[in-house]
Amino acid sequence: MREELAKLKAQLAAHEGLTGHELAGEELGARGGGLFSLGAKSVDAALGGGLARGALHEVLAETVLDTASASGLASVLAHRAANGRPVVWIRDDGVCREAGMPYAPGLAEMGLDPDNMLLVFARNGLDALRAANESAACDAVGAVLIEIWGAPKALTLTATRRLALAASLSGVTLVMMRAGASPIPSAATTRWSVRAAPSSPAMANAPGLPVCALTLQRHRAGPAGHTWNVELRRENARSNAGDSDDEIIRYDACLGDAPALSGGMVPLPSGRPHDAEPETAGGAGTAARRTG
Template sequence: MRTPAAVFDPPPRLRKAASDLPTRGRYGDPHPGPPPSRGREVSLHKLAATGLHEIKPAAYRDEPAALAFALAFLGDRLVRRNRAAPLLWCLTDRAAREWGAPYGPGLISFGLDPALILIVQARSALDAAWALEEGLKARAFTAALGQIEVKEPLVARRLGLAAKASRTPCLLLSGHQGGGLPGTLTRWRVAAAKSSGGIFDASAPGVPAWHLTLERCRGMAPARSWTVEFRDVAYGFRLAARFADRAAEADTERQALSG
């Protein structure tokens, strides 16, 4: 019978040898330990607040990147904390034709169980928004995602009120054009960023990376930007290495000037 790892007690020499080894993520890149602060300095916790959050791609070509960021956030910050509750995902036929339908293996890579996702694909944006609002009112989901082009301010306000009343975070992936919608707690602009190269092959595809700009947030100054990457389900979000290095250098300079 296989011995569970939780009750396996290796000899002291083996424990010391294992502690000297660097930890490795799923992509084979060594880490000295878990990533620092798991992205809290990026204010991603604001996206977990109950209410409506708007995610806008920086350009038309960034639509898949914005959707991937939303799914990664849902799997990393919300679904993992409550694996028993399902996730609601409402989209239109046009979005499915233009960018593709939900794909199970891709969802699993972000920590999402396809069996716990209720997907509603509607013919029009109004039908999809109605399904999203009714789903929020049901109070049966850990979070909701709307891949909908909402143009009517009244629809956005209704979604915001429903999300707040049900105490459910609702991420609304809107189009890249136009200004922000009313009734939203935050508005994020997302663009695809260059990923870091593999540890063994710099030309190999790296981990997903995004450039985020917080355009609206109640109680915070707008137009704050970060570059983040998603390592895997275990490590989650972290500042991109080049961005984190600049932040560390700036902090060192501030300490030197203040000292």
């Protein structure tokens, strides 16, 4: 009931140009319910204001080479959901090996808050899932980001149900990033697939703000199948007013609608098959598709 009410409010706010994020700020007390906006108007509008807190959301890297983008997007979702509370970031050794280790200076530049993260390096998927369950049960946590490589045996429909249940009981939002794997049946409220996309270059042909092609593969509460090109941005500069001697400017990570690409890059039509490519195909497979 309260959740629906919050959703309605968020929709109303979105109409008035307010983001769901700001709304959530007002309603800090009401945990577990409510939506968090992603920041990109087109996506938020399609979601009816944003994504549900206290739920499990899944983010799939389309190919192995999209892992950094998928992880980036997933960490932005976790950051938005946490709304200033700590994020527990669980990554299994497979992701560490293939995609590297989280690097705070870069995360800070994305507008994330590395000083408010608890990093958990899990040996394998099973350990990662157990740590995620434990973390989701702790109400001091704002969001849990769990990153799993491949398809470990422990990752079953039941396991995701357990995560979703833990999330709904505590109000902690869970974001699960998977790379090097294809989708499996899961209890996630939404499932996204992410692919790196060309940025609008900055001056002197420098790579611009990171852009991802974001596809909503599955949405329990609404239509799915649409693809958006979103930019990973840093916004809402606010100074740390609490202690005046330490004027650290903090930023918020958010998504933004990517500007239309010049140079004839056509956004992917919606409704294309969403199966991730075989791991070994890597960039070559993607290249064939994009030039086709």
